Amino acid sequence: MSQPTAGDAGTIDVGGDLTVNRLGFGAMRITGDGIWGDPPDREEAKAVLRRAVELGVNFIDTADSYGPNVSEELIGEALAPYPDDLVIATKAGLIRPAAGRWDPDGRPEHIKEACEGSLRRLKLDQIPLYQYHRVDPNVPLEDSIGAFVELKEQGKVRHIGVSNFTEEQIRRAQAITPIVSLQNRYNLSDRGSESLVDLCEQEQLAFLPWAPIQDHTDNAYVQQLAEKYGATPYQIVLAWLLARSPSILPIPGTGSIKHLEENIAAAGIKLSAADVSVLTTGKE
Numbered sequence: 001m002s003q004p005t006a007g008d009a010g011t012i013d014v015g016g017d018l019t020v021n022r023l024g025f026g027a028m029r030i031t032g033d034g035i036w037g038d039p040p041d042r043e044e045a046k047a048v049l050r051r052a053v054e055l056g057v058n059f060i061d062t063a064d065s066y067g068p069n070v071s072e073e074l075i076g077e078a079l080a081p082y083p084d085d086l087v088i089a090t091k092a093g094l095i096r097p098a099a100g101r102w103d104p105d106g107r108p109e110h111i112k113e114a115c116e117g118s119l120r121r122l123k124l125d126q127i128p129l130y131q132y133h134r135v136d137p138n139v140p141l142e143d144s145i146g147a148f149v150e151l152k153e154q155g156k157v158r159h160i161g162v163s164n165f166t167e168e169q170i171r172r173a174q175a176i177t178p179i180v181s182l183q184n185r186y187n188l189s190d191r192g193s194e195s196l197v198d199l200c201e202q203e204q205l206a207f208l209p210w211a212p213i214q215d216h217t218d219n220a221y222v223q224q225l226a227e228k229y230g231a232t233p234y235q236i237v238l239a240w241l242l243a244r245s246p247s248i249l250p251i252p253g254t255g256s257i258k259h260l261e262e263n264i265a266a267a268g269i270k271l272s273a274a275d276v277s278v279l280t281t282g283k284e
């Protein structure tokens, strides 16, 4: 069988005007261990990025804090000048003073400075989707989002997204400016953001589940369906995410071309409604 491509998952409109294939790539895992420093082989990491694009991926998620800077640098080196349809989503709001630390910094001056760095490393004039990584408890959310709005008004950012937000925080952000996407941890086993997936579907926000292919190893139904569909468990949980809601845009991450190809091939798997229901409810 030929290798399915990201387009087999259909498309989604991010912010109403950026149409992308509904299986993206998360570029956090192309850095060093602990998302710190360089990967073992920078050329291999760039090859993963190029292969993703070859396989139809036109939505890549990253952040200035991955490395830090390394993931964005590799994307710029491997892929710029970018294909017209490639949407890069990056984030600001976390700093990495040392390995193992992810400290919030939502001060407006930091967000604006971070944007300049991301534009430079990514070799972009405008960031298509700029996401506030996580609310800084020491800075009013309105002030941080206000900085994103300023960047949008200056043309440095096209759309604003948020990450690790509660519904209450989404509402506060929406009171200031249109929010086009939410990126929260969500997968078959971690359903803490279940109601937010529904909210995104109702309000036409893209929902970007992070850790999309984790936490499934002890799920017996996943194993059974992998056998039934002649697929791997990773592909089954991705196919479930695609079926769960048309608002979901999964961004599985890997530093391996083999895993990338396996993950993208999930775009070609259409689970039956009954199988989706068994996975969703955990009951036959």
Ligand SMILES: NC(=O)c1ccc[n+]([C@@H]2O[C@H](COP(=O)([O-])OP(=O)(O)OC[C@H]3O[C@@H](n4cnc5c(N)ncnc54)[C@H](OP(=O)(O)O)[C@@H]3O)[C@@H](O)[C@H]2O)c1
Residues within 6 Å of the ligand: 025, 026, 027, 028, 029, 061, 062, 133, 163, 164, 183, 184, 209, 210, 211, 212, 213, 214, 234, 251, 252, 253, 254, 255, 256, 258, 259, 260, 262, 263
């Ligand atoms: N907003 C946030 O706070 C936040 C937090 C975390 C992540 N993210 C974003 O979400 C993306 C995905 O999250 P994630 O990387 O934590 O989780 P993930 O995509 O669910 O899992 C990635 C892990 O699974 C492994 N893997 C990938 N494909 C595999 C396969 N086919 N078979 C076996 N192992 C496989 C990877 O290792 P190998 O490299 O060895 O394949 C890696 O360790 C990130 O890249 C990042 O863009 C956002």
